[in-house]
Every structure is written in structure tokens, then in C-alpha cells.
Amino acid sequence: MLAIDAAAYRSPWRRHHPAAKALLAGGLLGCALVLPPWPGAVVTALVALAVALCWARVPARTLLRAARTPLGFALTGSLTFLVTVGADGIGWADGGPRRAGEVVARCGAAVLCQLLFAGTTPLADTLPRLVRLGVPATLVEVAALIYRMLFVVLDTTRRIRDAQAGRLGARSLQATWRSLGGLGSAVFVRSFDRARRLEIGLAGRGYTGALTVAVEPIPLRTPFLLAAPLPAALAVTATLALERLL
Structure with a gap:
């Protein structure tokens, strides 16, 4: 967080x-x-x-x-x-x-x-109430999914950087650039795969275009x-x- x-x-x-x-x-x-x-x-x-x-x-x-x-x-x-x-x-x-x-x-x-x-x-208190103000529900749901995926991307980035540091991925300028390239490609591939699995999971749970969540009064x-x-x-x-x- x-x-x-x-x-x-x-x-x-x-x-x-x-x-x-x-x-x-x-x-x-x-x-x-x-x-x-x-x-x-x-x-x-x-x-x-x-x-x-x-x-x-x-x-x-x-x-x-x-x-x-x-x-x-x-x-x-x-x-x-x-x-x-x-x-x-x-x-x-x-x-x-x-x-x-x-x-x-x-x-x-x-x-x-x-x-x-x-x-x-917190964003969790704000997003569900935007629908009541007339903001399209689809837009709100996309914003919520991006917000949740953001932490997954940050955690993935941190783990890959730690692994690269443990393998002396920054021992020289050339190695640093190579590590950055590998970091970017790995984060993209894993994020795309996580989004695909999320889509499959929603479809398997009968997603109809609306994510119903409980809004705390x-x-x-x-x-x-x-x-x-x-x-x-x-x-x-x-x-x-x-x-x-x-």
C-alpha cells in the first residue's frame, strides 16, 4: 500500500x-x-x-x-x-x-x-459514490481495477528489482541498462497475464458488466x-x- x-x-x-x-x-x-x-x-x-x-x-x-x-x-x-x-x-x-x-x-x-x-x-470510499453522482459505472469500475492492479505492478517491480540486485544486476552501467530492460519487459508480461486471468475469473463468476460492492454508510x-x-x-x-x- x-x-x-x-x-x-x-x-x-x-x-x-x-x-x-x-x-x-x-x-x-x-x-x-x-x-x-x-x-x-x-x-x-x-x-x-x-x-x-x-x-x-x-x-x-x-x-x-x-x-x-x-x-x-x-x-x-x-x-x-x-x-x-x-x-x-x-x-x-x-x-x-x-x-x-x-x-x-x-x-x-x-x-x-x-x-x-x-x-x-481512501479511494475505496470515493469510487462507489461517484456512480450516484452520474459518473458511468463502467468508468468507475475501470478506475477501481486500475487502482487495484497498480499495487500488483508495484509489488512485482519490487520483487524483480530485489532479484536483480541479488544477482549483481547493477554492478556496471551496461548491466544496469540491461536490468532495466529486463525489468520493463517482465513487468509488462506479468501485468498482461494477470489482467487476462482477472478477465477469465470475472467471466467465470458471471460478470454482467457491473461489480456490486458493499458501500459502508x-x-x-x-x-x-x-x-x-x-x-x-x-x-x-x-x-x-x-x-x-x-
Whole structure:
């Protein structure tokens, strides 16, 4: 199990309805997208971080590990704003650092808002309820199967890497590349075989196009529902106040 999923199952917000948590995180996400990058995105990121660490009590290490990959993509992509390509060649773009900073600020705030929801709400609580909102059941089932297969792929990858390391598969650069090629092909073949066996198993159990699962009832608590919009309101208020001061 991924660390962010384990944190969601252990979260003190585990017993709150996913709709209320979606309202809270979605409100902050809207602030990250609508408010100006400075100071709006920065304020939204700070509010989301404070809510995640202090109110939802998501472990800081788990939050950092989950955020580093998407933030790395955002930082890498923002570097393209620093240069311009023209008839005279490659040069520094006018206003490039400002645009790069805006992209990183918005992406950082949006990532923290999404991780706030992911770190407090297991996917098993969310997917079955999407059908009630009008999402096609087939799409929800495909997402659930991909989610379950993901852990199988990760476990297979870990086992193969351990076996390669035990056989000195990384003793040189050439051996490392050879091991990576073997790892990719083995994971693909085993994942394809596991998916085929899963399809055969579902057909043998009379699969008719719908996977019926038991959905644990979670009450929609009024105090938490009323408090859910407060972080977004705080972000908007703080942004407007800072704009007046600056």
C-alpha cells in the first residue's frame, strides 16, 4: 500500500463523508486556480498545508514524499518559460522568471489541495459514490481495477528489482541498462497475464458488466460540513487583504 493511502485509512477524518471533504479540498483548489498567483496561490498553498498538517493531521513526511514528484514535474516544466527561441537563436525570455514562478505557485497550491483530499479519503470510499453522482459505472469500475492492479505492478517491480540486485544486476552501467530492460519487459508480461486471468475469473463468476460492492454508510455530519468552506473563505480573505497592503 502506498504511504498516502495508508495515511488516508489512518486519518482522523476517515469517518467524515467524502462529499464534505471534497467540498473543503475543492474550494481550496478553486482558489488555487482562480485567485492571482501572487499572493493568492501562495496563500492558498499555506492554508492547505496548515489544514493538512494541523487539522487533518496528515504526516508531514508522507505529504512531502507524495508532493515531490508532481512538484518536480512542475519545476522542470517551468524552466521552459525562462528561454525563448527565435531567428536570433536561444535567449532569455522577457518576464520568464515571473511566469515560471506563477506556474510553480499555482501547481504547488493545486497539488497540496489534491493531496489534502487524497491523504484523508481512501479511494475505496470515493469510487462507489461517484456512480450516484452520474459518473458511468463502467468508468468507475475501470478506475477501481486500475487502482487495484497498480499495487500488483508495484509489488512485482519490487520483487524483480530485489532479484536483480541479488544477482549483481547493477554492478556496471551496461548491466544496469540491461536490468532495466529486463525489468520493463517482465513487468509488462506479468501485468498482461494477470489482467487476462482477472478477465477469465470475472467471466467465470458471471460478470454482467457491473461489480456490486458493499458501500459502508458514512454519515454527513453537519458541523464538519459547515466548517468545510471556511479554509477557502480564509484564503480569499487573506489574499484580498494582502493585495490591499501590497
